[in-house]
Amino acid sequence: xxxxxxxxxxxxxxxxxxxxxxxxxxxxxxxxxxxxxxxxxxxxxxxxxxxxxxxxxxxxxxxxxxxxxxxxxxxxxxxxxxxxxxxxxxxxxxxxxxxxxxxxxxxxxxxxxxxxxxxxxxxxxx
Amino acid sequence: xxxxxxxxxxxxxxxxxxxxxxxxxxxxxxxxxxxxxxxxxxxxxxxxxxxxxxxxxxxxxxxxxxxxxxxxxxxxxxxxxxxxxxxxxxxxxxxxxxxxxxxxxxxxxxxxxxxxxxxxxxxxxx
DNA sequence: TAACTAATGGCAATTAATTGCCATTAATGC
DNA sequence: GCATTAATGGCAATTAATTGCCATTAGTTA
Ligand SMILES: [Mn+2]
Ligand SMILES: [Mn+2]
Ligand SMILES: [Zn+2]
Ligand SMILES: [Zn+2]
Numbered sequence: 001x002x003x004x005x006x007x008x009x010x011x012x013x014x015x016x017x018x019x020x021x022x023x024x025x026x027x028x029x030x031x032x033x034x035x036x037x038x039x040x041x042x043x044x045x046x047x048x049x050x051x052x053x054x055x056x057x058x059x060x061x062x063x064x065x066x067x068x069x070x071x072x073x074x075x076x077x078x079x080x081x082x083x084x085x086x087x088x089x090x091x092x093x094x095x096x097x098x099x100x101x102x103x104x105x106x107x108x109x110x111x112x113x114x115x116x117x118x119x120x121x122x123x124x125x126x
Numbered sequence: 127x128x129x130x131x132x133x134x135x136x137x138x139x140x141x142x143x144x145x146x147x148x149x150x151x152x153x154x155x156x157x158x159x160x161x162x163x164x165x166x167x168x169x170x171x172x173x174x175x176x177x178x179x180x181x182x183x184x185x186x187x188x189x190x191x192x193x194x195x196x197x198x199x200x201x202x203x204x205x206x207x208x209x210x211x212x213x214x215x216x217x218x219x220x221x222x223x224x225x226x227x228x229x230x231x232x233x234x235x236x237x238x239x240x241x242x243x244x245x246x247x248x249x250x251x252x
Numbered sequence: 253t254a255a256c257t258a259a260t261g262g263c264a265a266t267t268a269a270t271t272g273c274c275a276t277t278a279a280t281g282c
Numbered sequence: 283g284c285a286t287t288a289a290t291g292g293c294a295a296t297t298a299a300t301t302g303c304c305a306t307t308a309g310t311t312a
Contacts (some may be wrong), residue, residue: 005258005309026299044264046300048259062190064241067299082236092232099222101244106218108249109209115190115243118227123234131288151268167291172270174289193269217256 004051012036013048014057021093023061023069023082063091064117081115085122094118130177138162139174140183149187149195149208149217190243191216207241211248220244 003020016032017024024032026045034040052058059076061069063084069091081094098116105111142158150158152171158201160166175196180182185202187195189210195217208219224242231237246252 002258003310007172007259007309009260024226039261043261043263043301044259064188064190064243081230083231086238091237094230094232096230098226098230100224102243103197104207104220104222104224106209106220106249108252109218110247110252112212116227116240117190117242118231118237118240120238121236123232125139126234126236129280133289137289165291169271169291169293170289198270216299 009033009037009040009044010048010049012040012049013045014052017058017070017072022093023071025067025069028090029070061091062115082117083122084117085125086119087121087125090122092122135159135163135166135170135175136174138166139171140178143184143196143198148219149197151193151195153195154216187217188241206244209248210243210245211251212245213247213251216248218248 012033013029015036016029018030026049029049030040030042030045034044038054038103049058053060053070054103057073059072061072061076061082063069063082066084066089075093078095079097081097083094084090085092086113094116096126101114104110138159142155144243146154146158151238152168152175155175156166156168156171171247175184179186179196183197183199184196187197187202187208189195191209192210192215197219201219204221205223207223209218209220210216211218220242227240228237
């Protein structure tokens with residue numbers, strides 16, 4: 001396999017994830033990293049996110065309704081959930097989990113994962 | 127406004143919802159109702175579901191990742207959640223709710239709704 | 253610095269879900 | 283049964299997200 005080059009674009013994208021501290025959509029990454037790299041193309045964001053996923057640095061966050069978000073794998077490693085602000089359409093990490101989900105399960109079903117999305121207004125929109 | 131006609135197609139679609147007893151995708155509705163109406167077109171399913179939604183008889187269920195599902199509004203009226211079988215890709219109703227979500231909320235955030243999706247294997251796939 | 257080629261970015265093309273169009277069918281009321 | 287027109291269904295067209303293509307740029311190593 002060939003050597004992966006460390007480009008300004010990839011760096012700006014990684015920095016966007018770190019400074020945002022919340023799950024980002026492709027467009028949000030494009031917008032945030034684009035502040036550093038004025039000519040950043042969306043095509044490059046798609047490729048960078050794919051590569052970061054393949055390298056295990058970024059994980060996908062499937063959300064109900066809207067488009068996918070992505071977050072640092074280091075953040076995803078710790079079980080947590082998300083909050084969706086219906087005003088600004090941003091997602092935020094929610095640390096913790098209500099638990100007690102096994103007892104909700106119908107008989108015969110096998111529980112493997114679960115996903116919880118709270119929604120409402122974030123601090124700056126409330 | 128004009129009078130809505132009661133067609134075989136619409137009846138078959140309503141029956142599909144009632145006999146399935148779980149949230150259905152457009153394709154599932156097409157498949158299930160198509161057993162009654164052999165020539166049922168997908169175009170008709172889209173229109174019927176839209177009309178049932180507008181009439182308040184059916185509600186949309188946004189699911190993480192996959193395509194939208196629809197369920198009877200009478201079922202949706204009672205707060206509940208869903209289970210997604212990763213083997214057969216079907217969704218099932220989960221009655222009940224873990225609760226205690228307010229305490230997970232960051233300061234300043236306002237909680238309005240929440241959505242929980244369990245996943246794993248349903249009874250027939252387990 | 254030069255050579256090599258990974259990476260970029262603009263735009264066309266693809267994919268999947270949904271809708272527009274329209275000739276035909278059939279539910280409704282008289 | 284007949285007239286009226288809502289509804290159907292096949293297919294083209296649209297929409298939004300993602301990918302293919304490819305000439306150009308720029309990171310890396312010698
Ligand atoms: Mn997260
Ligand atoms: Mn349900
Ligand atoms: Zn907000
Ligand atoms: Zn199953």
